Amino acid sequence: MSDSTIDLRGVMCPINFVKTKLKLEAMNPGEILEVILDSGDPIQNVPKSIKEEGHKIVEVKKEGDFFRLKVQRS
Amino acid sequence: MTDHFIEDKTTKVTVAVDNTGAQKVDFNDLKSGGFIKQRQKDLFTVRLRCPGGRLSTEKLLEISKIAHKYSKKGVVHFSFRQSLEILYVDYKEFSNVVAELEKIGQKVASCGPRVRVPTACGGCEYNPNGLTDTQKMADMVDKTFFGTPTPHKFKTSFSGCPIDCARTKEMDMGFQGVVDPTWEEESCTGCTICSEACKEDAIASDPDTGKPIFDPVKCLFCGDCIRACPTEAWKPKRYGHIVRIGGKHGRHPMEAVEVCSFLPDEKVPEAIKMTIDWYNANGKRGERIGNALKRVGLDNYLKYMEPVFQNTAKAGA
Numbered sequence: 001m002s003d004s005t006i007d008l009r010g011v012m013c014p015i016n017f018v019k020t021k022l023k024l025e026a027m028n029p030g031e032i033l034e035v036i037l038d039s040g041d042p043i044q045n046v047p048k049s050i051k052e053e054g055h056k057i058v059e060v061k062k063e064g065d066f067f068r069l070k071v072q073r074s
Numbered sequence: 075m076t077d078h079f080i081e082d083k084t085t086k087v088t089v090a091v092d093n094t095g096a097q098k099v100d101f102n103d104l105k106s107g108g109f110i111k112q113r114q115k116d117l118f119t120v121r122l123r124c125p126g127g128r129l130s131t132e133k134l135l136e137i138s139k140i141a142h143k144y145s146k147k148g149v150v151h152f153s154f155r156q157s158l159e160i161l162y163v164d165y166k167e168f169s170n171v172v173a174e175l176e177k178i179g180q181k182v183a184s185c186g187p188r189v190r191v192p193t194a195c196g197g198c199e200y201n202p203n204g205l206t207d208t209q210k211m212a213d214m215v216d217k218t219f220f221g222t223p224t225p226h227k228f229k230t231s232f233s234g235c236p237i238d239c240a241r242t243k244e245m246d247m248g249f250q251g252v253v254d255p256t257w258e259e260e261s262c263t264g265c266t267i268c269s270e271a272c273k274e275d276a277i278a279s280d281p282d283t284g285k286p287i288f289d290p291v292k293c294l295f296c297g298d299c300i301r302a303c304p305t306e307a308w309k310p311k312r313y314g315h316i317v318r319i320g321g322k323h324g325r326h327p328m329e330a331v332e333v334c335s336f337l338p339d340e341k342v343p344e345a346i347k348m349t350i351d352w353y354n355a356n357g358k359r360g361e362r363i364g365n366a367l368k369r370v371g372l373d374n375y376l377k378y379m380e381p382v383f384q385n386t387a388k389a390g391a
Contacts, residue, residue, distance in 0.1 A: 039270060044298065049202075051301070052301075060267050
């Protein structure tokens with residue numbers, strides 16, 4: 001279960017990360033955000049940036065050409 | 075007392091400027107400082123010593139005042155080796171320029187056959203890819219080895235990661251940051267992010283469990299897997315440098331050869347010192363270390379360096 005979802009398919013780096021960050025900042029600590037990311041650059045970059053911000057990636061699922069991440073707001 | 079030498083590349087005549095500002099001609103063209111003759115009569119470029127291309131904003135403000143005062147054209151140039159150069163300076167004003175620069179703690183760089191100012195990328199201090207503190211290392215090399223006489227120029231650089239912005243493959247001696255990754259099965263959830271994050275196909279995912287299958291031969295030791303891993307199953311085991319020797323650019327570029335695959339920070343000064351000693355003992359005047367290595371043989375160098383490079387097991391081993 002997630003509290004909110006952001007679909008970033010087709011969104012370029014680093015805008016996808018900035019959108020994730022803004023979304024997380026609008027949420028309460030401990031809440032879960034579902035992030036949908038393309039494979040390639042986005043999945044290579046966005047998770048490490050989320051981690052560096054101190055949030056926790058609690059689940060990662062690959063679905064064909066994209067990834068579904070569950071991120072817990074710090 | 076002579077405190078600076080000026081190199082005139084077209085005539086090979088060297089002029090010495092003493093502390094009183096009086097000039098006399100000196101033919102000792104070996105000891106040239108950071109003054110480079112321009113096309114224009116009496117005008118020279120003054121090359122400043124900026125290890126790693128880093129300056130405090132405070133110093134930069136003061137340098138810009140001095141540059142504005144002494145550059146006849148009011149221009150500076152960022153050199154290819156990260157040093158700031160004040161252009162169009164009249165040689166008659168060298169003593170004053172140097173004195174004013176000294177007052178703010180800014181030194182003049184060098185040219186000629188000696189250890190040059192090291193270059194470096196941003197490194198791990200603020201660059202997310204950075205694995206080593208390249209700025210700290212460049213500062214150390216500048217303080218310890220700058221100006222040491224060698225048979226020909228001796229350029230060093232530090233890159234913080236395998237992207238190698240500081241072009242260690244083109245240096246007489248280059249150091250490129252690496253990290254040895256290690257994986258713990260207990261914390262791995264099989265999410266497959268690491269295999270996606272790896273740009274080298276060094277990590278495959280097990281089709282059943284999603285857990286990584288690591289191929290150290292393909293690994294560049296960049297640490298992307300460590301940064302991407304959500305559960306810290308990938309961790310840094312140790313950080314160090316790949317050491318490369320004998321690279322150069324210029325008319326006849328040469329690619330440096332890797333002589334050590336994992337040298338820890340604390341062994342870098344010794345590695346440079348020993349390499350300079352080997353170069354001074356084996357290099358001919360005017361011969362870059364890459365050519366000396368070709369002539370004398372890489373084995374000779376490696377044997378000499380054994381005390382420093384031994385027990386530096388390859389990353390991923």
